[in-house]
Amino acid sequence: MSLFQLEHASCERDAELLFRAVDIDLGEGEWLLLEGANGIGKSTLLRALVGLYPLNARSMNFAGVDVLGDRGPLLAHTRWLGHALAIKRELSVIENLRYALGIAGRVIESDPHALCALVGLTGYEDSPVRTLSAGQKKRVALLPLIASSAKLWLLDEPFANLDTRGITLVHRLLQTHLTRGGSAVIASHGDAQLAAPSHRLTLVSP
Amino acid sequence: MSDFSATSSLLFRDLTLAWHRRSDVLQPLAFAVLVVLLFAITLGGDRARLSAMAAPIIWVTVLLANFLSFDQFFREDAADGTLDQWLSSAVHMSALCFGKALAHWLVYGLSLLLATPVLAMLLSLDVSLLPVLLVSIAMGTFGATQIGLVASALTARLRRGGILLALIVLPLFLPLLIFGSGAVDAVQAGLSARSALLLLAAQTTLLTTLAPLAAAASLRIGSDQPP
Amino acid sequence: MNPLLRWFHSLGSPPTFYRFATRWIPWTGFAALVLGAIGLYFGLFRAPADYLQGESFRIIYLHVPSAWMSLFIYVLMAIYGAIALIWRIKLCEILMMAAAPIGAMFTAVTLITGMLWGKPTWGTYWEWDARMTSELVLLFLYFGVLGLANAYDDLRQGARAAAVLALVGVVNVPIIHFSVQWWNTLHQGESVQIIGKSTIHASMLWPLLLVAAASKFYFLFALLQRARTLLLEQERGKSWARELALGAR
Numbered sequence: 001m002s003l004f005q006l007e008h009a010s011c012e013r014d015a016e017l018l019f020r021a022v023d024i025d026l027g028e029g030e031w032l033l034l035e036g037a038n039g040i041g042k043s044t045l046l047r048a049l050v051g052l053y054p055l056n057a058r059s060m061n062f063a064g065v066d067v068l069g070d071r072g073p074l075l076a077h078t079r080w081l082g083h084a085l086a087i088k089r090e091l092s093v094i095e096n097l098r099y100a101l102g103i104a105g106r107v108i109e110s111d112p113h114a115l116c117a118l119v120g121l122t123g124y125e126d127s128p129v130r131t132l133s134a135g136q137k138k139r140v141a142l143l144p145l146i147a148s149s150a151k152l153w154l155l156d157e158p159f160a161n162l163d164t165r166g167i168t169l170v171h172r173l174l175q176t177h178l179t180r181g182g183s184a185v186i187a188s189h190g191d192a193q194l195a196a197p198s199h200r201l202t203l204v205s206p
Numbered sequence: 207m208s209d210f211s212a213t214s215s216l217l218f219r220d221l222t223l224a225w226h227r228r229s230d231v232l233q234p235l236a237f238a239v240l241v242v243l244l245f246a247i248t249l250g251g252d253r254a255r256l257s258a259m260a261a262p263i264i265w266v267t268v269l270l271a272n273f274l275s276f277d278q279f280f281r282e283d284a285a286d287g288t289l290d291q292w293l294s295s296a297v298h299m300s301a302l303c304f305g306k307a308l309a310h311w312l313v314y315g316l317s318l319l320l321a322t323p324v325l326a327m328l329l330s331l332d333v334s335l336l337p338v339l340l341v342s343i344a345m346g347t348f349g350a351t352q353i354g355l356v357a358s359a360l361t362a363r364l365r366r367g368g369i370l371l372a373l374i375v376l377p378l379f380l381p382l383l384i385f386g387s388g389a390v391d392a393v394q395a396g397l398s399a400r401s402a403l404l405l406l407a408a409q410t411t412l413l414t415t416l417a418p419l420a421a422a423a424s425l426r427i428g429s430d431q432p433p
Numbered sequence: 434m435n436p437l438l439r440w441f442h443s444l445g446s447p448p449t450f451y452r453f454a455t456r457w458i459p460w461t462g463f464a465a466l467v468l469g470a471i472g473l474y475f476g477l478f479r480a481p482a483d484y485l486q487g488e489s490f491r492i493i494y495l496h497v498p499s500a501w502m503s504l505f506i507y508v509l510m511a512i513y514g515a516i517a518l519i520w521r522i523k524l525c526e527i528l529m530m531a532a533a534p535i536g537a538m539f540t541a542v543t544l545i546t547g548m549l550w551g552k553p554t555w556g557t558y559w560e561w562d563a564r565m566t567s568e569l570v571l572l573f574l575y576f577g578v579l580g581l582a583n584a585y586d587d588l589r590q591g592a593r594a595a596a597v598l599a600l601v602g603v604v605n606v607p608i609i610h611f612s613v614q615w616w617n618t619l620h621q622g623e624s625v626q627i628i629g630k631s632t633i634h635a636s637m638l639w640p641l642l643l644v645a646a647a648s649k650f651y652f653l654f655a656l657l658q659r660a661r662t663l664l665l666e667q668e669r670g671k672s673w674a675r676e677l678a679l680g681a682r
Contacts, residue, residue, distance in 0.1 A: 014587075016670050050294035052429040076296040084287025090226035091219075102215030103302065104295035105208030356601055360594050364584050374577040374598060377570045378605055381612035388619060405615070409608060420601055423518065427593045428585065 002061075003028050003183050004074075004152055009057035011044050018044060019203045024185070026152075026199070031174065031184040036203035042187035043083065045203070046154045049185075050080045062152070079150035081158060085141040089130035093121055093140050096129055100144040108147045115147050120169060134161050139169070146173055153177060153184040171195055212297040213305035220309035230278070231313055235321050238271040242325050253330045260329035261339060261390040267325065268318050268343055269379055272350050275314040276375065277367050279306070279358030280425070289362065293429055299422035307355040307417065315347035338393045342406060346386040349410035352417035353378045359421035363428040381409050445524050447664055448673040454657040454664075461657065465650035472643030480637045489553045494641060496546035498648040499539045500564075503571060504606075506536030506652065510578070511603035514596030524660075526592035527667065529599065530582055531659035535652055537575035543568050563617035567610045574602045588667055 003026055010020035018041035026032055034042050048055035051071040060068040067074040087096045094112045101108055108115075116125050119139040124132060129140055138161045145153055153174075159167050174184060175195075186197075224231055245263050249255050283289040292302055322343050326336055357374040361367045389402035443449050476494035483490035513529035516522055547565050548558040559565070578595045585591030668674040 014670065047290075047429075052290055052293060072296055075294060078294075080291075080294045082287055082290060084285075084290070086287040086291045088219075088223060088286070088288075090223060095219075095222065099215060099219040100291065103212050103219065103292060103297070105212040105297040356597075360581060360598060361584070366584075370577075370580050370584055373573065373580050377573040377577065377609070378601070380570060381605070381608050384612040384616045388616060391619070405612075409612075412604075412608075416601075416604065420597055424594060424597045427597070428587075428590045 002026070003063060005059070005061040006049070007058040007060070009045070009048075009055055009060070011041055011048050011053060011055060013041075013044070017206045020206045022201065022203070024199075024201065026183045026185070028151075028181045028183060029178045030198035031178060031186060032199040032201055033197035034185055034187040034201050034203065035189065038189070040203045040205060042189075042203060043156050046080060046156050046185065046187055047082070049154060050075060050078060074152075077149075077151040078154060079145050079148060079152075080154040080156075081141060081145060082156050083160075085137055087129050087137060087140050090128055092126045092128055093132075093143070094125050096140055097143045097147055101148055104144075104148075106148045109149055110147065112147070115143055118146060118173070119143060120165070135163055135166055138162055139166065142170070142173065146177070151182050153182065153186075155184060155186045157188055158186060159188060208296070209298050209301040212295075213301045216302055216305040217309045217312075220306065221312065224309070224313040231317060234271040234275045234314055235317055237274055238267050238318065238321060238325060239328070241267045241270065242328050246328065257330045257332060260326060260331035261335060261394070262387050263329060264322060264325050264331070264339065265343070265346070265383055265387045265390075268322065268347065269350055269383060271318055272314060272347055273354065273372065273375055273379075275310070276354035276358050276371060279310060279354060280362035281358070281367070284362040289425060290429060293426065299425060300418040303355060303359070303418040303421040303425075304414075307351050307414075307421075310354070311348055311351045315344075315351055318347055319344050332394070335390055335393055338399050338403075339390050342386040342389045342399075342403060345403070345406050345410045346382045349382050349406070349413045350379060352410070352413035353382075355417050356420045356424065359424035360427075362425060382406065385409060445522055447524065447668050447671070450524055451661060451664060451673075451677070454661040458654060458657050458661070461650045461654040465647045465654055467647075468643050468650060469647035472640045472645075472647055474640075476637075476640035476644060480640055481634070483637075486554060489550055492546050492550045494644050496543060496550060497641060498645040499542040499546065500568065501645060502648050502652060503536060503540040503543050503568065506532050506539060507571065507574070507599070507606065508603060510536060511599045514599040517596050518593060518600075523589070523667070524664070526589060526596065527660050527663045528656065529596055530588075530592050531656050531663055532652075533575060533578050533582070533595070533599075535655045535659070537572065537579065539648075539652075540568060540572045540575055544572060561617070563610075563614045566613045566617070570609050570613070571606065574606070578602065588663075 004024065005026070006022065006024040009022040009024075011018045019036075022045065024032060034045065036042055044053055047053040049060075057068060059066065060074075062074040062077070065073045086100065088099075091099070093116060097112060097115070098108065113122075113125055116122055119142055121136065121139055121143075124136065129137060132140065142158070145155075158170050162170065174186075177184065242263065245259075245267075246256060249259070280289060283292075293299060319340065322340055323336065326339065331339070353375055357371055357378075358367070360374065361371055364370075385402050385406035389399040389406065392399045392402055444453060473494060477491055480491070482488050510529050510532045513525045513532065517525035517529060544565070547568070551560055551565075552558050578598050581598055582591040582595035585594060665674055665677070669678075
């Protein structure tokens with residue numbers, strides 16, 4: 001069944017079209033790899049989907065509901081992860097997780113310690129984030145994804161700053177998410193280590 | 207109901223962060239004491255002269271100190287991507303803005319309110335004026351925080367706030383200042399402070415109702431350019 | 434759709450507005466010049482001197498129309514701002530940004546003429562009179578809107594931020610005015626106003642109305658001129674703007 005559909009979408013920056021006529025049709029358990037050169041608008045497209053950038057499209061549906069005008073139903077089941085990690089240095093790993101979800105109006109659905117173990121942060125649960133390395137911070141930013149029941153993940157360069165083990169980790173998290181019937185759109189230009197995506201979309205300038 | 211839990215979650219987060227940054231919170235208080243010191247020195251330390259001007263000096267000092275804290279409102283959340291996370295969640299931004307302002311007042315407004323008796327003592331304010339001063343400052347700082355909420359939301363994604371923030375905020379402070387110091391003046395003149403305090407309460411209520419909506423609309427502006 | 438609505442709708446499209454502005458700029462400028470010249474001539478040279486204020490009252494022919502315009506433009510700016518925010522009409526953002534400096538200019542003229550009038554009447558250039566104080570605050574509200582718009586790199590974002598601030602300002606303008614008046618009566622009592630409560634003689638009034646009409650036409654003239662330039666700057670990527678620029682070369 002189709003979870004997320006986008007028809008004939010385009011974005012413009014400074015009165016110039018970035019890309020045009022983008023179609024996405026994503027079923028449950030499928031993921032899409034978003035490719036394209038730097039500056040082509042991969043991040044912009046993801047931001048536009050969650051309403052942070054103006055989007056022109058013919059239609060946009062989530063679980064059969066039209067979400068082009070009102071993003072509400074989409075946002076309630078979507079978690080977007082951008083370049084900025086949105087974590088606070090002074091707060092501990094678990095505090096960061098709790099507030100990230102709490103302020104988004106969600107609750108943590110499983111044991112936070114088990115979640116930390118899942119991303120390889122065992123032993124750092126109560127450490128302030130400022131004491132962690134860049135790669136570990138990235139893992140802290142991944143926590144809200146797996147702690148909530150978001151159906152659709154929109155990930156912008158999730159492999160940046162991660163070592164080989166970290167990349168494998170993201171893959172494992174993604175596979176679990178997909179087998180639970182979730183979907184994802186992942187923007188990445190380093191395609192080397194990726195498992196086969198269900199769909200590929202390459203953005204080109206018009 | 208998720209708006210309510212999200213707002214209270216934000217409130218707790220901001221209070222926790224403020225606790226971690228206690229020294230930052232003390233800075234506006236130190237500023238207020240310094241301004242009072244400068245006034246006391248320029249007025250020659252004459253107790254009679256200071257006492258006569260104490261209430262207006264305290265009002266202006268507290269509002270300026272409060273203004274200095276506005277730079278902290280959204281700048282960091284905008285810079286580290288937290289703001290974009292809020293905007294891309296299903297929670298109403300105006301609810302979060304209300305929580306944000308409440309947390310800010312509980313941290314900065316309340317601490318300035320607690321510092322007011324000290325400022326009053328330094329300027330030898332007539333003790334009989336202290337209750338009306340405290341009531342008016344409590345309401346006034348709450349209203350001022352709402353103005354700060356909107357102005358900071360409008361400048362959150364700009365590289366610099368500073369003077370621009372002052373240009374936006376200070377003219378809007380005027381009614382609060384007039385009614386607030388007017389209440390103290392009335393008591394000083396042996397009149398009832400009732401009408402001034404009611405006008406102050408009305409202005410603060412109006413600001414509290416409209417500011418979160420205006421701030422929520424403002425925070426969306428510029429979201430199309432990531433930090 | 435009824436024809437008036439359709440005309441209004443089509444005016445929202447940039448090329449149509451550009452042509453509309455180009456057509457009307459000379460006419461509005463001409464009207465402002467003629468009405469202003471007649472009004473000022475009769476106001477400054479023909480109207481009788483005021484029995485209380487003497488010749489110095491004549492500054493009302495500049496002061497009063499400017500004061501009217503300063504408030505009128507702020508309200509208009511807020512209306513454009515609201516339309517721009519709610520319906521996302523680009524043209525209204527541009528009209529708002531085009532109106533702001535003109536409004537600030539009228540506010541400054543009001544303040545300067547008020548001060549010049551204050552010297553012979555009050556014996557001082559600046560008196561903390563309620564109207565003058567409100568007008569000064571209004572000038573800072575204009576500065577805030579202009580400063581905010583300029584602080585954004587992106588023209589449209591700046592315009593939208595300024596629109597929110599203009600709306601906040603328009604809610605606060607009556608409150609500020611009321612509070613200043615409240616404060617003024619508390620501390621100083623009534624001062625001589627530039628135009629009193631008494632009715633003004635017809636021979637003094639009609640030149641004033643002419644200048645007021647001229648100021649409206651001047652505003653339209655300046656607004657269309659500025660909006661046209663801003664529009665071209667923002668639409669530089671669009672084909673109609675390119676064709677226009679190439680055609681002009």
